[in-house]
Amino acid sequence: MFQHLSSKRCLAFTVCLALSTLLTxxxxxxxxxxxxxxxxxxxxxxxxxxxxxxxxxxxxxxxxELSVTASATRAWLDDYRxxxxxxxVNIHDRMEFSIAxxxxxxTTLGGELEQDIYGAKARLFGDVLYHxxxxxxxxxxxxxLVDGTVPTALGADDTSGTDAYISASKLLFNAFFGxxxxxxxxxxxTSANQGGLLGFGGDQGGRGWEAEGSVGVFITPNWIVGTExxxxxxxxxxxxEDDWQSLYSAYFFNKHVSLTGAWLELGDIAGLPSQRGxxxxxxxxx
Amino acid sequence: xxLTGIAIRHLVLTCILFSVLSLAGCAQRHDTPTLYExxxxxxxIEAVVENxxxxxxxxxxxxxxxxxxxxxxxATSFATQLCDISDGPCQYEGPPxxxxxxxxxxxxxxxxxxxxxxxxxxxxxGVPLSARNxxxxxxxPIYEDIMRLQ
Numbered sequence: 001m002f003q004h005l006s007s008k009r010c011l012a013f014t015v016c017l018a019l020s021t022l023l024t025x026x027x028x029x030x031x032x033x034x035x036x037x038x039x040x041x042x043x044x045x046x047x048x049x050x051x052x053x054x055x056x057x058x059x060x061x062x063x064x065e066l067s068v069t070a071s072a073t074r075a076w077l078d079d080y081r082x083x084x085x086x087x088x089v090n091i092h093d094r095m096e097f098s099i100a101x102x103x104x105x106x107t108t109l110g111g112e113l114e115q116d117i118y119g120a121k122a123r124l125f126g127d128v129l130y131h132x133x134x135x136x137x138x139x140x141x142x143x144x145l146v147d148g149t150v151p152t153a154l155g156a157d158d159t160s161g162t163d164a165y166i167s168a169s170k171l172l173f174n175a176f177f178g179x180x181x182x183x184x185x186x187x188x189x190t191s192a193n194q195g196g197l198l199g200f201g202g203d204q205g206g207r208g209w210e211a212e213g214s215v216g217v218f219i220t221p222n223w224i225v226g227t228e229x230x231x232x233x234x235x236x237x238x239x240x241e242d243d244w245q246s247l248y249s250a251y252f253f254n255k256h257v258s259l260t261g262a263w264l265e266l267g268d269i270a271g272l273p274s275q276r277g278x279x280x281x282x283x284x285x286x
Numbered sequence: 287x288x289l290t291g292i293a294i295r296h297l298v299l300t301c302i303l304f305s306v307l308s309l310a311g312c313a314q315r316h317d318t319p320t321l322y323e324x325x326x327x328x329x330x331i332e333a334v335v336e337n338x339x340x341x342x343x344x345x346x347x348x349x350x351x352x353x354x355x356x357x358x359x360x361a362t363s364f365a366t367q368l369c370d371i372s373d374g375p376c377q378y379e380g381p382p383x384x385x386x387x388x389x390x391x392x393x394x395x396x397x398x399x400x401x402x403x404x405x406x407x408x409x410x411x412g413v414p415l416s417a418r419n420x421x422x423x424x425x426x427p428i429y430e431d432i433m434r435l436q
Contacts, residue, residue, distance in 0.1 A: 032395035034402055063394035093394065127394075129401075129422075130429030173423025178416020180423075220415065221405075 030255035030285070031060030031067050033093065035221055037128050037171075040250050040260045041071035041283050044141050044163075044195065045086040045100030046119045049228040050262050050279060051244050052212040054184045055137040055169040056128050057121060058098070059285040060255045061090040073281035075264055079108035079272045084281075088119070096121040096139075104197045108272065113197045114146040126168075128182075134170025141165075143196035154270070155236050156199020157206065163190040179217050182224060186212040193235050194269055202235035216248070225249045242267020246279070258283045321424070322374030324417040325408075328365070331374075335365045337407035338400075345403070348396050371424050383428050388435035397429060 031038075038059040042048030047058035050073075061067035066089070073084040086100035098119035105112045121139030128135045141163040145151060148159025167186040175181040191200045191207040201207070210233060216226020230244040248262040262279035269275045325331060339361060342348050352360070369376035380386070401422065408418045 032398040032402075034398060034405075062398050065395055127429065130397075130426045132427070173426060174416060174419040178414075178419060180419050 031065050031090070031093075032062040033060040034129060035060065035255055036218065036224060036250075036252050038069075038090070038285070039169075040258050040281060041069065041073065041084075041086055041088065041098075041100075043073060043075075043082065043084050043100070043102065044117050044119065044143075045071075045084075045088060045098035046121055046139060046141065047088065047090075047096060047098075048186075049184070049214045049216075049226070049246070050248055050260060050264075050281065051228050051230045051246055052184070052186050052214060053119075053121065053139060053141070053165060053167060054186065054214070055123070055135045055167040057090045057093055057096040057123055057137070058088045059090050062093050064092060066091060067285055069283055069285040071281060071283040073279070075277060075279040077264065077266060077269070077275040077277040079106070079275060080269060081105040081107055086117075094123055102195075102197065106270075109270070111150070113150060115196050116144050116146065117196070118142045118144075128169050128171050134168050136166070136168050138166045139164070143192060143200075145196065145199065148199060151193070151197070151199030154198060154239055155202045156193055157201035158191070159199055161191050161196060161200030163188055163192060163196075165189065176217050179219060182214075182216045182218065182226070184214045188212060190233065191235065193233065193239070194241060198236060198239060198241075198270060203237050205233060205235045208233055216250075222252045223249070239270045240268045248279075256285050258285075320374065321372035321417060321420050322369060325368075325372055325413050325421065326411070328369060328374065330411055330413060331368050331372075332361075332365050333411045334404070334407045334413065335361050335368070337410055338364075338404050341403035341407060342400065345399060348399060351390055351392065351396070368421070372421060383431035384434040387432045390436065392432060392436055394433075397432065401425075 037056055039047045039049065039054050039056050042050055042053050044053065046053035047056055048054040058069050059067035068089050070087045075082040083103045084100055086098060088096055088098035090096050100117045103112055103114050119139060119141045121137050124136045124138055126133055126135040144160040151159060165186050165188040167184065169184040172181045172183065188210045189207060190210060193199050193202060210231040212230040214226055214228035216224045218224045226248055228246045228248060232241050232243050234241045245265045246262045248260060250258055250260040252258045260281040264277055264279050266275040339357065363380045366376045367378040370378040405418055405422060
């Protein structure tokens, strides 16, 4: 779907769309769920923090409602730049489908890696606000590298792969100085190297379970600040891989527009050490 | 002289003990206020309920559930429930939540909307954020009761 548009044009389009929505936001077309309960768009397209998919489904669509989101994300690391554009749909707060195109520019080494990610997530049971056990969801992320030459040369077994995950999210009311706290944990079965950008599997291993978690405090109903952690595999002997972590701040202007900023610590990537940097993501929901 | 010394020491100890005890007494008297007090008491709770009802009246779908409801009775009953749940001097003796809402066909969307109206009403009536969060947290388990017999 994004093949014919350059990612820059798509990014500009998404930004314009989001900003015009911000100015003309009509509450009547928003979903019925409470502001912020749809989280933001994670870098793989599913609703989540930034690094990890969460159990909540995108936007604020509730029972009997439909909603579509579009997002644009950019991360500036020491030697790389990641751009993601994505879109997702929430059907009756039961199913979420997402598509994302990641472009990973190797600003130091030269060149770029691209992959498309097709996601589906189903709410199994519960609710992030009302259920004592929170909300539980299961999902898959099918990833396909556009050009697998570099990952294959580095020793990756495959140029496409599928992650499967189970995730739980729960809002704890009045849990921290009178503020609500959102906790999430995700267990992911994956063989993806650096999320799939460096292919799937390798000489040091293949598919395995990885744990991810986050905790955030809603300073106000519109503003959440938190941290996220994502365990990663380490399948390629020539390119050591580290766990990812972030400090994030997400602001929900209304049910239509959110802006997320984060500080990323992604460790070694493709032979270049301790990659750190900033992250900005804009999401619009209709 | 030695006896005097011991007596003074006892006196000092007694004083310290006494002041510690009275401080503890003070701390107990200034116990953390109840949610009812932090909300602003009965007048605020009644204003919140009225504010909520105006918001519900503007929602065509939700208001239809109140077609056969005595609104004054509902307002009094709900205010009593909020007073009770926030540790105020009230005892809710109305029907249980599952029976009160049975087979009405309430969806998650309706429930979510009423929660949003209640929070907005509390905000407009000047209830501080921490008290709003506390109240919503105490009301959250009611979801299961209300949805049980839909």
